[in-house]
Amino acid sequence: METRALTARTSTESTRDIPEATVARLPVYLRALTTLSEAGTGTCSSEELASAAGVNSAKLRKDLSYLGSYGTRGVGYDVDYLRYQIAREIGVTQDWPVVIVGIGNLGHALANYSGFRSRGFRVVALLDADPERHEEVVAGVDVRPFDDLEQIVKDHGVAIGVIATPALAAQDVADRMVASGISSILNFAPAVLSVPAGVDVRKVDLSIELQILAYHEQRKTHGATA
Amino acid sequence: METRALTARTSTESTRDIPEATVARLPVYLRALTTLSEAGTGTCSSEELASAAGVNSAKLRKDLSYLGSYGTRGVGYDVDYLRYQIAREIGVTQDWPVVIVGIGNLGHALANYSGFRSRGFRVVALLDADPERHEEVVAGVDVRPFDDLEQIVKDHGVAIGVIATPALAAQDVADRMVASGISSILNFAPAVLSVPAGVDVRKVDLSIELQILAYHEQRKTHGATA
DNA sequence: TTCGGTTTGTTCTCCCGTTCACAAACTCCT
DNA sequence: AGGAGTTTGTGAACGGGAGAACAAACCGAA
Numbered sequence: 001m002e003t004r005a006l007t008a009r010t011s012t013e014s015t016r017d018i019p020e021a022t023v024a025r026l027p028v029y030l031r032a033l034t035t036l037s038e039a040g041t042g043t044c045s046s047e048e049l050a051s052a053a054g055v056n057s058a059k060l061r062k063d064l065s066y067l068g069s070y071g072t073r074g075v076g077y078d079v080d081y082l083r084y085q086i087a088r089e090i091g092v093t094q095d096w097p098v099v100i101v102g103i104g105n106l107g108h109a110l111a112n113y114s115g116f117r118s119r120g121f122r123v124v125a126l127l128d129a130d131p132e133r134h135e136e137v138v139a140g141v142d143v144r145p146f147d148d149l150e151q152i153v154k155d156h157g158v159a160i161g162v163i164a165t166p167a168l169a170a171q172d173v174a175d176r177m178v179a180s181g182i183s184s185i186l187n188f189a190p191a192v193l194s195v196p197a198g199v200d201v202r203k204v205d206l207s208i209e210l211q212i213l214a215y216h217e218q219r220k221t222h223g224a225t226a
Numbered sequence: 227m228e229t230r231a232l233t234a235r236t237s238t239e240s241t242r243d244i245p246e247a248t249v250a251r252l253p254v255y256l257r258a259l260t261t262l263s264e265a266g267t268g269t270c271s272s273e274e275l276a277s278a279a280g281v282n283s284a285k286l287r288k289d290l291s292y293l294g295s296y297g298t299r300g301v302g303y304d305v306d307y308l309r310y311q312i313a314r315e316i317g318v319t320q321d322w323p324v325v326i327v328g329i330g331n332l333g334h335a336l337a338n339y340s341g342f343r344s345r346g347f348r349v350v351a352l353l354d355a356d357p358e359r360h361e362e363v364v365a366g367v368d369v370r371p372f373d374d375l376e377q378i379v380k381d382h383g384v385a386i387g388v389i390a391t392p393a394l395a396a397q398d399v400a401d402r403m404v405a406s407g408i409s410s411i412l413n414f415a416p417a418v419l420s421v422p423a424g425v426d427v428r429k430v431d432l433s434i435e436l437q438i439l440a441y442h443e444q445r446k447t448h449g450a451t452a
Numbered sequence: 453t454t455c456g457g458t459t460t461g462t463t464c465t466c467c468c469g470t471t472c473a474c475a476a477a478c479t480c481c482t
Numbered sequence: 483a484g485g486a487g488t489t490t491g492t493g494a495a496c497g498g499g500a501g502a503a504c505a506a507a508c509c510g511a512a
Contacts (some may be wrong), residue, residue, distance in 0.1 A: 056501065058500080064461090074459050074509050075509070162436075183443065192280035200442050210324070217322070285471075299490040301489070
């Protein structure tokens with residue numbers, strides 16, 4: 001959402017501007033394929049993969065068709081081959097350096113989260129404005145002052161930043177990130193960020209998800225306004 | 227998504243089956259209104275509120291229209307009044323007891339997250355299968371054995387469960403939750419859960435969000451397949 | 453080579469969500 | 483009281499995604 005239509009590509013192939021909804025599902029397929037691969041499965045049908053990914057098989061096939069024709073009719077998909085193609089399409093065959101700002105409870109959890117490392121992301125720095133945290137070492141990376149941001153971004157070529165600060169600090173952090181050259185932000189702070197065009201922001205809000213569940217739960221238990 | 231059309235209501239008013247996309251935005255409006263209220267704002271226009279929530283004002287008005295006519299033409303919305311109406315609609319005027327299963331890094335962060343408590347959710351229990359963790363006390367709540375789940379759900383009338391375990395354990399935990407009577411699950415584990423109809427599952431996946439950012443980032447920097 | 457069985461890739465239709473645009477309704481000023 | 487200015491609530495057009503259904507393509511056996 002909020003992703004403006006990128007200017008048309010002039011590339012010979014690939015990049016047939018994949019729908020946003022499809023892009024959001026590709027990582028799910030990627031994980032399902034990894035699981036299948038680790039289980040020793042060499043080939044799978046769209047039905048099997050769809051089931052493993054929790055989606056409709058027709059939707060899966062349509063999604064994959066945006067990438068190209070990587071399946072074989074009458075047979076299915078080669079698990080490892082398709083996995084590589086999706087990984088390449090997403091861009092996780094290369095390593096993405098990432099900085100995390102705000103090393104509170106959530107920042108700790110993120111820094112320790114193994115799912116980043118195993119999926120093409122490398123946490124190159126942990127930053128926090130609080131000097132008391134600068135002594136800490138979290139997940140093998142030492143916490144540094146927030147003011148080091150510009151230097152670190154420059155040194156490591158960081159393009160992706162994660163905000164795990166309180167809501168009040170989030171906009172300031174985002175501004176500094178953008179000024180440093182970061183162009184993609186994953187925001188865990190419960191705040192609406194405003195950033196210039198060309199910068200992508202994705203928001204993860206824990207309490208919002210719970211509230212959505214609560215809404216449906218309310219309807220389930222006492223039917224109407226009892 | 228995956229929410230089947232609930233059976234038609236027979237209530238006199240309200241409950242005009244609010245679209246799912248709108249439901250997902252109501253918590254955002256709620257937070258924006260809270261911020262406005264704390265800033266001392268008594269009244270606001272749809273334009274102001276939309277800006278604070280980061281959405282289009284027409285969309286905001288249409289969303290609010292599903293709840294009823296709580297605004298005044300030519301004037302705007304009474305902040306506190308609208309805030310209460312939305313909170314009531316979502317169901318967060320009451321307190322929702324919640325259990326968190328899997329007290330690793332992420333579980334710790336979730337247990338300590340103040341946004342739950344302040345938004346109508348009360349963590350009544352922290353559960354973990356690992357006996358070594360049962361000594362711990364996190365955020366004022368002591369960690370208990372996973373086998374206590376049924377009893378706790380019964381005692382507190384828990385309807386919402388949070389899964390913060392490794393992927394391999396997630397399906398088992400979900401099954402036990404459903405068997406215990408939980409009907410809404412917030413899943414942080416990188417796994418696809420299968421649950422019976424009538425149970426809602428929402429998934430939050432940290433690495434998937436990063437991968438989506440990586441995809442767009444890849445398109446930004448080197449335009450096509452360089 | 454030909455035929456039956458299987459599975460992909462794609463077309464077509466339907467539905468949901470977004471956005472525009474405007475009438476209805478309210479306030480304030482004269 | 484009346485009119486100008488403002489803002490809500492909603493009807494209607496538009497765009498995109500979901501799912502069904504089918505033709506094209508592939509494998510293997512006879």
